[in-house]
Amino acid sequence: MEAEIVPAEVLVPPEAYGRGFRHDDAALVIDGYLRRLAGQEARCRGVFGHLARSFLRRRGQQALGFARLGDYTRERLGLSARELQSLAAVAERLEALPAICAAFEDGGLSWAQVRLVAGVASAETWPEPPPASSTPPDPDETRAAFAPDLDWNAIREAIPDEVEGLAIGCTALDPFALDTRMRAVVRARQRIDWQTGRLLRVFLDRRLYRLMGFSSAGRYLTERLGSSARKARALVALERKTWQAPAFGEAYRAGDLSWVRALTVSPIVTEDTAAAWVGRAQEVTVRRLNDEVEWALAGRDGLAPVAPPPAGATLDEWQTCARPEWELTDSEITFTAPASVVSLFRTAILAFTDRTEWYWIGCERFLCHVRDEWRAQPRHRDPIFERDGWRCAVPACSSRRNLHDHHVLFRSRGGDNARDNRVTVCAAHHLHGIHAGRIRAWGTAPDGVTWELGVRPGHAPLLRCAGDRYVVAR
Incomplete structure (x- = not known):
């Protein structure tokens, strides 16, 4: 069975002001496909959970x-570590x-209910069965929260053929085979998500959920x-x-862009630059893609x-460029912390804010003060960390x-102590990756190092990168 269960004619968005759009019929048809x-997506989650x-x-x-698990899930699967752990816990x-x-x-039962x-x-x-309630009905009680004729029968939708058997024998597979199977499930889920997003846009924009007795879109989505x-x-x-950017849409629909990569480039993609950004998203790691999108947003004029940016370009100069005073604020700082930490942070901001100024001005001064204090500290004895x-x-x-x-x-193999032979790595990659034989590196630091991840005897590595740029297709 193909993953795209919605007919092509249903996926064509209606005209914005078309008179032929019948809301009642559209609500029932779109709701059925949704x-x-x-x-289908819930059953794919079940297979994914076992893997x-x-x-x-x-x-x-x-x-x-x-x-880190989060680094793997973002790079290879396009989702968060928390979601992967949740899927595994529910499957268990x-x-x-x-x-x-x-x-x-x-x-x-839906996946959320499970x-x-x-x-x-x-x-x-x-x-024994729980006793029935003997409380007399309330005459003022609402008898039905939703439309009385709404069909709530269970829907047992078949999952795509390429996904159905992926969980069979997964307990005996090695991490490389599990990675291949999980990526296959991700591709199937992404095709489902594409269809869902297209139908939901019409359903929510036209507020068709109200015709079905739901007070809000969130209520419809949840219930x-x-x-x-x-x-x-x-x-x-x-x-x-x-x-707005057809090339971006085609790449996402075809699975060339993962969920994480698509969300990363969506703020900067336009019709003119979509092809270039899609190509760049396929060439570099998620970490580098994030850096380049931030660079582009920081240097954009309106x-x-x-x-x-050019491949392999240094982004520091663009990231620290001056912004005009008239430009409106377009960023928001959000964090979660204990009440004592939040109170301390607010007090620090107020200390840098005059009575007639906005709080964001005080926050900016506070951050500049922290940066200046950091730069005033004695330099680290190892210049490699700062360079990288x-x-x-x-x-x-x-x-x-x-x-x-x-x-x-x-x-031990003749390497010297020159800076072009030294590179910054975390302890986990140093001890459990490089020295354990799972990662290989050669070349000239910092920009000319070639990395191989997932090294194993008799097989090609999982990834080969020149810096943060893929040497071969992922």
């Missing part, structure tokens, strides 16, 4: 050359809850589809961007299109602590 897509469980048990990210719980697992397989129930349910059954309202809105936002930006130089690694000064050509 429910089928949600069921993720086997992968986490083996600490597969280390065998593939990644120090379902094995001990056969009744819930059967209800999920039959489409009676995730909530699996955290508190147990395999024991009730000793009817069992999906995250945040993820759904992100799908709609990405869908709107694909219509809403003018900005092409990607105080972070691990291994491709896709996000570590900025426990840094080591590594000799590209080992001193």
